[in-house]
Amino acid sequence: xxxxLHVVSDFRSGGAERVAANLLRTSDPEQFNVGAIxxxxxxxxxxxxxxxxxxxPVWYMGKKRGFDPLALARVARTIERFKPQVLHTHTxxxxxxxxxxxxxxxxxMVHTVHNMAEREVEWYGxxxxxxxxxxxxxxxxxAGEVADSICRVYGIDDFPLIPNGILVxxxxxxxxxxxxxxxxxxxxxxxxxxxxxxxxxxxxNPTLLLEAxxxxxxxxxxxxxxxxxxxAVRAQLERQMSTLGLQKRVHLMGQRSDIPELxxxxxxxxxxxDYEGNPLAVLEAMAAGKPMxxxxxxxxxxxxxxxxxxLVPPRDAWALANAMRYTMESPEARASMxxxxxxxxxxxxxxxxxxEAYEHLYKKLTANNRSRWKNS
Numbered sequence: 001x002x003x004x005l006h007v008v009s010d011f012r013s014g015g016a017e018r019v020a021a022n023l024l025r026t027s028d029p030e031q032f033n034v035g036a037i038x039x040x041x042x043x044x045x046x047x048x049x050x051x052x053x054x055x056x057p058v059w060y061m062g063k064k065r066g067f068d069p070l071a072l073a074r075v076a077r078t079i080e081r082f083k084p085q086v087l088h089t090h091t092x093x094x095x096x097x098x099x100x101x102x103x104x105x106x107x108x109m110v111h112t113v114h115n116m117a118e119r120e121v122e123w124y125g126x127x128x129x130x131x132x133x134x135x136x137x138x139x140x141x142x143a144g145e146v147a148d149s150i151c152r153v154y155g156i157d158d159f160p161l162i163p164n165g166i167l168v169x170x171x172x173x174x175x176x177x178x179x180x181x182x183x184x185x186x187x188x189x190x191x192x193x194x195x196x197x198x199x200x201x202x203x204x205n206p207t208l209l210l211e212a213x214x215x216x217x218x219x220x221x222x223x224x225x226x227x228x229x230x231x232a233v234r235a236q237l238e239r240q241m242s243t244l245g246l247q248k249r250v251h252l253m254g255q256r257s258d259i260p261e262l263x264x265x266x267x268x269x270x271x272x273x274d275y276e277g278n279p280l281a282v283l284e285a286m287a288a289g290k291p292m293x294x295x296x297x298x299x300x301x302x303x304x305x306x307x308x309x310x311l312v313p314p315r316d317a318w319a320l321a322n323a324m325r326y327t328m329e330s331p332e333a334r335a336s337m338x339x340x341x342x343x344x345x346x347x348x349x350x351x352x353x354x355x356e357a358y359e360h361l362y363k364k365l366t367a368n369n370r371s372r373w374k375n376s
Contacts, residue, residue: 002362003033005084007075007093010040011047011058013229013255014199015280016090016114019142019164019354021047023088024056026355032362037078039063039071039093046257063096076100086362090114092121094137095128102135108365109137110358112162113146115277116298117153119203130154138365140358142278143299160361163299164278165354168345171287174264181258181265192222192328195266195290197259197281198273200231200252205295207233207240208317209272214244216321216328221249223328225270228253228262263288267334268327273297274314287345291337293323308341 004027006020020036027034035057042048042060051058059078063071075096079087088110089097101109111132113120121129133139133154141147141161151157174181179189187193194213198204206227217223227237227250234252241250256262263269269285269292276298283303285292292309294300301311310326312319327334 001031001033002086002366003082003084004035004086004088004362005079005082006034006036007087007089007097008036008038009091009093010038010043010045011036011051012041012043012045013047014091015164015277016112018047018280019112019114020088020090021051022165022167022351023355023358024051025054026351028359032359035059035082035084037061037075037093039075039096072096072099079104079106085366086110088112088358089137092125094132095121095125098128098132098135098137101137108362108368110140110361110365111137112140112142113150113277114142116146116275117149119275126153138361140361143302145298145302146277160357162354162357162361163302163349164280164283165349165351166280166283166287166345168287168350171260171263171284172289172342172346174260174288175258176261178265181261185265187224187265190222191224192220192268193224193226193266194268194270194293194324195226195228195262195285196270196272197228197256197263197285198271198279199229200227200233200237202233203274203276204229204231204233205272205274205315206237208315209270209320210237210240210244210246210250211317212272212320212324213250214246215317216325218244218246218249220328223249223324225250226253226262226266227251228256228259230255259284260288263290266290268293268324269309270320270324271295271300272314272320273300276300278303283345283349286341287349289338289342291327291334292341293320293327295320303344306340306344307337308344309337 061071085107213225269290271294278299295314296311310323
């Protein structure tokens, strides 16, 4: 049995952390003994509770803001206790693990790059990653554009590409029907709901989406824009809504635990990011059968192949407004794109496809290391 230890920043609602949680929950228990280190928390999140209910061991390091040398020591002690054969890091956590592996032998080490390499970590984090990749840590790209960015930033090209996967059935089978959710939240059956599930932070550029909604749909009383997420840009959005007179048409829903139900009740999924890797929110909306509108960034164009939606240039409010207006005025186009989204999600984005690819990688890496030890 192969012992695999994931290292994440926390288990709240981030895409990278949900990928790690899905890998933990769907790994083959007869072949893999899995656990996780999370630098921060616990926070009492739904994801933390789910992992606990599944019996998956998670060690919380209680990291303080900024670089925390005490967390570094706790990480080292936890690795020593778990004795992983595969150490799998996500986002910036590699810097808290790499000092340990400089002096202790780990059979295999994997780092998933969840965003464009230029954007994943700060300059000093990229310095650590560059050194780690030269010392045997294997990067994994989640999309073709991410792979290109790894080549560009780190000067390497021999690494796997494993697209993200999701629990597709979770988004195909919401717990309540569309009309019930709308009634509960104060929307009518004739309202057309545009929804964005994303953190309210600069990368996602929600102020651009609000501007596009104003330009394209402010005059149509049936159109509503829903933001599901929290973040530092919320206050700016509230001021913008007030200035534009959109308080009754734009809805800041906050952090939600009912994303499958929200997506089921929505008409169009829309995202206005300046940059992306392979966003889980897009996969989830596609699994829910939603027509898609997104800026053409990162791996998103790869996801929307086959007529699933409309792509627009980043930071172009008028192009985004026109795409929203088109889908608002064409229910036939919405239906066609939604059907294509659901079909592609079922065929390509199942979580087991992702998990099996990582499991194959773990086996290959540990087998290669055993061979080297025998021949050394």
